[in-house]
Amino acid sequence: MENQAKNELIVVSGLCKSFRINKKKILNVLNDIDYTIYEGQKIAIIGPSGSGKSTFLRCLNCMEDPTGGSIFFEGEDLADMKVDINRHRENIGMVFQQFNLFNNKTVIQNIMLAPVHLGIKKAGGLFAKPAVKKQIKEQAKENALKLLRRIGLEEKANVYPSTLSGGQKQRIAIARALAMNPKVMLFDEPTSALDPEMVGEVLDLIKELANEGMTMVIVTHEMGFAREVADRILFMDGGRITEEGTPEEIFKHPKNPRLQEFLSKVL
Amino acid sequence: MDFAHQWEKFWLLFYTNGGYKRVFSEGLVNTLQIAILGLAIGIVIGTLIAAVKVMPKYKVLPRILDGVCNVYVGFFRGTPLVVQLLMAYYVIFPLIGVTVSSLNTCILVFGLNSGAYVAEIMRAGIQSVDRGQMEAGRAVGLSYAATMMKIVVPQAVKNILPTLGNEFIALIKDTSVVSFVAATDLYKIFTEIGNKNYEYLAPYLMMAIFYIVLVLGITLLVKLLESRMQRADR
Numbered sequence: 001m002e003n004q005a006k007n008e009l010i011v012v013s014g015l016c017k018s019f020r021i022n023k024k025k026i027l028n029v030l031n032d033i034d035y036t037i038y039e040g041q042k043i044a045i046i047g048p049s050g051s052g053k054s055t056f057l058r059c060l061n062c063m064e065d066p067t068g069g070s071i072f073f074e075g076e077d078l079a080d081m082k083v084d085i086n087r088h089r090e091n092i093g094m095v096f097q098q099f100n101l102f103n104n105k106t107v108i109q110n111i112m113l114a115p116v117h118l119g120i121k122k123a124g125g126l127f128a129k130p131a132v133k134k135q136i137k138e139q140a141k142e143n144a145l146k147l148l149r150r151i152g153l154e155e156k157a158n159v160y161p162s163t164l165s166g167g168q169k170q171r172i173a174i175a176r177a178l179a180m181n182p183k184v185m186l187f188d189e190p191t192s193a194l195d196p197e198m199v200g201e202v203l204d205l206i207k208e209l210a211n212e213g214m215t216m217v218i219v220t221h222e223m224g225f226a227r228e229v230a231d232r233i234l235f236m237d238g239g240r241i242t243e244e245g246t247p248e249e250i251f252k253h254p255k256n257p258r259l260q261e262f263l264s265k266v267l
Numbered sequence: 268m269d270f271a272h273q274w275e276k277f278w279l280l281f282y283t284n285g286g287y288k289r290v291f292s293e294g295l296v297n298t299l300q301i302a303i304l305g306l307a308i309g310i311v312i313g314t315l316i317a318a319v320k321v322m323p324k325y326k327v328l329p330r331i332l333d334g335v336c337n338v339y340v341g342f343f344r345g346t347p348l349v350v351q352l353l354m355a356y357y358v359i360f361p362l363i364g365v366t367v368s369s370l371n372t373c374i375l376v377f378g379l380n381s382g383a384y385v386a387e388i389m390r391a392g393i394q395s396v397d398r399g400q401m402e403a404g405r406a407v408g409l410s411y412a413a414t415m416m417k418i419v420v421p422q423a424v425k426n427i428l429p430t431l432g433n434e435f436i437a438l439i440k441d442t443s444v445v446s447f448v449a450a451t452d453l454y455k456i457f458t459e460i461g462n463k464n465y466e467y468l469a470p471y472l473m474m475a476i477f478y479i480v481l482v483l484g485i486t487l488l489v490k491l492l493e494s495r496m497q498r499a500d501r
Contacts, residue, residue, distance in 0.1 A: 061406065063406065086405075089407070092406075094407075100399035100400060101403070102403065102404070103422055105418075114407035117413060117417070
């Protein structure tokens with residue numbers, strides 16, 4: 001870790017997020033968070049429910065617009081409304097708890113949609129030459145098949161998501177995010193909606209990605225997995241990062257009393 | 268004046284003398300044309316309005332568009348269809364000095380009118396699609412509009428297909444008022460048949476049969492389409 005060249009990928013500074021419940025009440029979910037994510041890091045976020053883990057993760061690609069502070073991704077502030085967020089989201093893959101595969105598209109269309117649509121848009125949109133369009137499509141298809149082969153679901157290419165098991169759906173959701181060749185992957189409790197039997201296959205795939213050096217941020221309740229895969233662990237409570245460290249530090253020598261209590265309950 | 272006698276006289280006009288040819292070539296064709304093209308225009312307008320309605324409203328432009336849509340929907344749902352037809356044909360078009368044929372006026376007004384109703388149907392349909400679908404689209408870098416067109420609206424349309432079928436049926440039935448602006452439809456043709464000997468019993472009975480066969484046939488078509496679309500998901 002020390003001798004690795006550390007390039008800052010995402011710099012979060014002073015991040016605040018609050019939701020307005022009604023006219024009088026405002027709920028502060030994130031309170032002034034500062035954190036820097038370096039290239040190649042695998043970060044797991046743990047914490048009790050309601051602590052702001054998911055909101056923090058969703059702020060990283062502005063799925064939730066921050067109400068204060070900045071998120072610098074490759075030097076540009078994503079929290080600035082003038083920044084073209086769509087261009088940056090291509091480089092930030094996201095995997096959801098509920099998979100969110102496109103129900104009206106087959107598996108391969110799910111994976112191909114964004115590369116084809118955005119590729120054609122960059123080539124001139126409606127005015128792109130048919131030959132160029134065809135080439136983009138073929139390339140996206142080839143890439144999608146490669147991804148499907150990799151996750152072992154090649155034979156499911158032409159079925160609709162409703163026929164798949166949860167584990168299969170989540171692996172395809174990961175493949176869909178990978179199809180854009182993202183620089184960082186965000187996982188929002190990727191195994192929480194799965195049957196116990198299916199958890200393993202999804203975690204194995206995430207581990208594989210981690211071993212290939214993909215930068216990733218994972219919100220998870222799977223402590224064993226966090227310990228094994230992550231090189232940094234954040235413990236969040238009450239909208240703040242209350243403890244941060246290597247898995248060794250966090251799990252063996254927790255300092256924060258709330259973290260000690262949390263670990264004694266979940267381990 | 269028994270029924271059999273009346274029917275015989277009508278049949279002479281309707282079948283033997285070839286009255287049915289006009290029923291099909293003008294009446295039925297126009298009725299269907301107004302309803303189908305009207306619904307097509309209505310779906311386009313309705314989708315646009317619904318898209319505005321479900322847009323996040325923290326910028327100025329969506330708010331202005333929202334206001335415009337509210338006025339539009341308010342007007343077309345707040346006035347009778349006949350009034351809208353008369354307004355277009357006898358007030359608005361002469362005032363701006365354009366000549367539009369009766370049939371085209373009807374298609375246009377039916378389209379504008381059904382747009383206001385389809386908007387509500389479509390909005391409900393869009394809101395019935397899981398929010399995660401929009402989030403997933405945005406997360407891979409697609410714009411709001413692209414996600415809407417490629418992911419959300421196709422699923423919404425599937426959810427509201429039965430309701431859209433009902434809207435189409437309502438349009439078909441509403442076409443019976445187009446003779447207010449001198450357009451020819453089923454009602455007009457059958458009235459003309461009756462006018463020949465001032466006997467309306469049989470012609471209007473036949474007209475009712477035409478409408479009900481049309482409506483039942485479309486109900487069946489919508490059901491078939493619906494089950495086909497459901498199968499596409501399996």
